[in-house]
Amino acid sequence: MFLNNIPSFPLILSPMEAVTNHTFRMICKKWGCDIVITEFIASDALIRNIEQSTRKMLFKEEERPLGIQIFGSDEKTLVSAALVAQERNPDFIDINWGCPVKKVAQKGAGSGILNDIPKMISLTSAVVKHTKLPITVKTRLGYSENNKPIVEIAKQLQDVGISALSIHGRTKQQCYKGNADWTLIGQVKNDPYIKIPIFGNGDISSPQMALEYKNRYNVDGILIGRAAIGNPFIFKQTKQLLNNEEISPITMEQRVETCKEHLDGLISFCGEKRGILEMRKNYGGYFRNIPDFKSYRIRLVTLNDYDQIINTLNEVLERF
Ligand SMILES: Cc1cc2nc3c(=O)[nH]c(=O)nc-3n(C[C@H](O)[C@H](O)[C@H](O)COP(=O)(O)O)c2cc1C
Known part of the structure; x- marks a missing residue:
C-alpha cells in the first residue's frame, strides 16, 4: 500500500x-x-x-x-x-x-x-x-x-x-x-x-x-x-x-453528542452563522429513521440561534 x-x-x-x-x-x-x-x-x-x-x-x-x-x-x-x-x-x-x-x-x-x-x-x-x-x-x-x-x-x-x-x-x-x-x-x-x-x-x-x-x-x-x-x-x-465482531448499535446519546461536536467544530472553523447553516444538511443523517422526529428536524434546520439548537438537541435526548 x-x-x-x-x-x-x-x-x-x-x-x-x-x-x-x-x-x-x-x-x-x-x-x-x-x-x-x-x-x-x-x-x-x-x-x-x-x-x-x-x-x-x-x-x-x-x-x-x-x-x-x-x-x-x-x-x-x-x-x-x-x-x-x-x-x-x-x-x-x-x-x-x-x-x-x-x-x-x-x-x-x-x-x-x-x-x-x-x-x-x-x-x-x-x-x-x-x-x-x-x-x-x-x-x-x-x-x-x-x-x-x-x-x-x-x-x-x-x-x-x-x-x-x-x-x-x-x-x-x-x-x-x-x-x-x-x-x-x-x-x-x-x-x-x-x-x-x-x-x-x-x-x-x-x-x-x-x-x-x-x-x-x-x-x-x-x-x-x-x-x-x-x-x-x-x-x-x-x-x-x-472483523467478525458484533455491530454495536448507536445510542441516541452518541448521535446527539456527535451532532453537537459537529456543530461546534463547524462554528469554530467558519463562524457561528455559517457553521449553523452548514450543519443543517447533517441532521437528517444523524436522526434518520427515527419515528415522529419531523417537528424536531424542522426546528433544527430552521433555528438560527446556537443555544436554541443545543436546547432542541437536549430535548431530543430526553424524548427519544
Ligand atoms: C454532495 C456531494 C459532493 C461531492 N463532492 C465530491 C468532491 O469534491 N470530489 C469527489 O471526488 N467526489 C465528490 N462527490 C462524489 C463522491 O465522492 C462519491 O464518489 C459519490 O457520491 C458516490 O459514492 P456514494 O454512493 O458512497 O456517495 C460528491 C458527492 C456528493 C453527494
Missing part, C-alpha cells in the same frame, strides 16, 4: 464538496475511518491563492493519512496547484477525474476529461513527474453507457505512476442516476496487469453491503460518501463487521 500504518482493507471517506471539511473528517476518523480526502479544490483558484480554496487544504495531524484533492484541465495550472498542495505536506494528492458537475466537466476537468483519455493520461503523468508525493486518481467508469474504458484507463494511469485508483461505478453521463455498477471495478481489480490498489466506490449504504462488495469484487478498499453524511458511525460498524 502507498500509505504506512493503515489496515489491509482501508475504509475511506469519499471526498464531498461542502461535506468532508476538516470538522467532519475529524469526526469520521474518530469513528473508524482510515483515510480522508479534502473536498475538491479548483487548481486555478489554488494558484491564485483564493482564500476560500486554500482554506480547504487546512488539516490537523490527527487526520492523517489525508489526501488533498485537486481538479483542473490545464497542465501548467494543475501541476502548479499540485505543487501548492504539496507544500502543505499531505500524505498524498488526489486528482479528481470524476466530477460530473457542469461547471467543472464542461471545461474538461473532472469527468469531462473522460472523452479525452490521452489528455487525462498526459495531465496525470505531468503531475506525477513534477511532485514528490504519491498521486492518486478518483474517476468513473467512462463517459457514457457506450464508452466505459476504465480497464484501459487504469492500466495507463498505473503506467504513468499513480499510487492508487478510486473508481466510482457510474459514467459521467449518469451523474448520480441509476445504480453504481461494480462489475467493471471488479474487472479492473482482477486484471493481472494491475498492481496498484483499486478502491471501489458507489452506493455503499451499510456495513453489510461493504462486506458483500469487498468479497464479491475483491477491491483493496472502499470509499463511502453519502451514507456517511450524518452517519460517521458507519465506519466503526463496518470495521466491526469486517
